Each structure stands twice: as structure tokens, then as C-alpha cells.
Amino acid sequence: MATIKEQVDLLEEEIRNTKYNKATQHHVGKLKAKVAKLKEDIERNRSSSGKGGGGYEVKKSGNATVSIVGFPSVGKSTMLNCITDADSEVGSYNFTTLEVVPGTLHHHGANIQVLDLPGLIEGASKGKGRGRQVISAARSSDLIILMLDVFSPDLDLLTRELSDSKIRLNESPPNIHLTVNDAGGIEVASTCHQPYMTEELIRDMVRTYGFVNATVVVRSRIKPYQLIDSLTGGVLYLPTILFINKVDLAEAEIVSKIIDKYRSYNPLPIAVGKNQGIEQIKDRIFDTLRFMRVFLKPQGGKADLEEPMVVKMGSDVESICNNIHRDFVHNFRYARVWGPSAKFPGQKVGLFHQLKDKDILSVVIRR
């Protein structure tokens, strides 16, 4: 009897050796569901035997956390030193940075924690090098900065490592809902046309994955891997930005070729070692994190229009209260809002009211 690992290897080999087309997609889809199931079993065995990966313990701080991910020596530490108050060791050889080095970027009123991660190497997702730690730190962030060197711009290798670790970059989660039933087999209901897989394939993959009776409602166009993502769970959807570093060393033509090749990422050419592009880097990070400003108005007083509180877009009154002082949530009575999120000036709202950029907020607490 083959071990689970051997079964996975065999199935993966079969998937690799099967030419993917309309005639085989059904078969391949089922194989993939099978692999996903077996891999989950392996993970379960691993965690129950107590051999955890052991990630870095990085204490989160600031309004958001950003991780710099890249191969060794592309200039990650140099960038951290340029945009934050940190002092990370810079080396001309690989593997300089062995630990996660945090720094804080202060920009437009926001405090952004930036993590310089040890260089990612091929095989990181399988635990090579500091792979597991790099990836667990990356998973705990709000934004991933991908950094490439203009002379070794292998973005696919980088994103593959992240993708193998269940991190999806610049993607929205598929809209799939699965409900387990007592009887009736697998039922699939799709609210839109599915160009990438038939409903029959969806049904067979769900069955192969191990469900017997379930209703699957799909409300977006999905690909087989997205169905597997939603079956296995634990997938992270993170925004990302791409920086191409060391452009001072390359001909303009080479730089524009790379930018064109990865245009879907809207890459930013930089040369942090020469202090080029620093302000653009900061702006890009700030803009991608999608912050908003909320002006606080003390009860009966005037709003502070000078120094807004910077929070993530979509934040509600509760998260603002948490930012002011934890007693504010505890003693919260109600709040009043003026501005874009208010139906009328001074609207009375509760903790779960979603705020908008440039709102003015007054929180009333029990004394």
C-alpha cells in the first residue's frame, strides 16, 4: 500500500503527463480534487503529531503590515532602510537577512509596519531555506510587496512559491457556497455561465473531495483551482505591488521590456540603492492599502480637522473606538457622524456603522 505522499506524487505525475484539453479537463479536475484531499490528510497528520512549522513571531503594530518578498540580494533590506526608521543589514552576498526585520513607514499620517523578510528561495513553500517562516510572516500581512532585480526578473517563480502556500495575489475570492445536506447527493446551482468548467465537473470534484450530500451555489465564474481553494479553505487573498529594483544598472530598453511583460501588475521601476523612487514607493504602498481619514470631534467640541485618524477603508465605528482607547467600546453609548457616510449631518449611529473617507465622528460614552 502506497503512503499518502506516494499517492500524491503519482497523481501529480499523472496530472503533469496529461495533456490539458476539453476531453481531459474533467479527469484532471477530479485528480486535482483527489490530490487536494490527500494533501489535507498529510497536513492533518503533521499538525496532530505536533511538528508545526514554527513561524516568526512578529508583533503587529501600526495601521497595517506590509511584507517585502523577493529572492536574496534584490535590495529588500536596502529598501526597508530607505522608507522606514529601521536599520537592516545590507549585504552583497545572498542570505544576509536571516530574521524578519520590522520597520515603520510614516506616510500621510499613517504608521505602516514594513517587514523585511529573509530572501525567498525556490522550494520555500515546501519548507526549503527559511521558507515556512517567510511564508507565515507573509500570510500575516495586509499587503505583499514583490521585489525583483532588473537582471533576474523571475516573477513566476516568486508567485508560484506564494501560490503553493495558498496565497492568492490581486485576486478576489471566488463566490462559492457549500451546504452539507442529509440526502440528495451533490447538487450544483450556478447563477452565471461557467466557461471554465461544466456543472458536472464541479459536482464530480466536490464528490471526489469527499462530500456525499451537499448543495453548491456558485455565483462567479470559477476555475478548477478556485473550487479546490474553497473546498480546502485557508486560502488568503492579498493585494500586491511589484517593484523592479536596480534599474540604475540597466539600459532603459531592458527596463521597459520587463515593465511591459508584467504590466498586469503595474510595476514600479526603482533604484533604492541610489535613492531613486522612494516617494513613489511610499505613495504606492499607501494607496494600495486603501486608507481613509476620519476626523474626531469631541462631544460638544470642535472637530480636529488638522490631524485625522488614519484607518483602513471600510472600518467601522468600533475599530475607531478601539484605536482611541479600549474603554471606548466598553462604555460606548452611540456616535454621531457628519460627512460622506452620514445620511444627514449628525446622524446617530452604532458601533457597526461603516465610515467613509473624511467623515467627522463624535463618540458618546458612558461616564
Ligand SMILES: Nc1nc2c(ncn2[C@@H]2O[C@H](COP(=O)(O)OP(=O)(O)O)[C@@H](O)[C@H]2O)c(=O)[nH]1
Ligand atoms: N546598483 C544598485 N545596487 C543596489 C540597489 N539596491 C540594492 N543594491 C545592492 O544590492 C545588494 C543586496 O542588497 P540587500 O538590500 O542586502 O538585498 P536583500 O538580500 O534583498 O535584502 C547590496 O550590495 C546593495 O547595495 C540599487 O538600486 N542599485
Ligand SMILES: [Mg+2]
Ligand atoms: Mg536582506
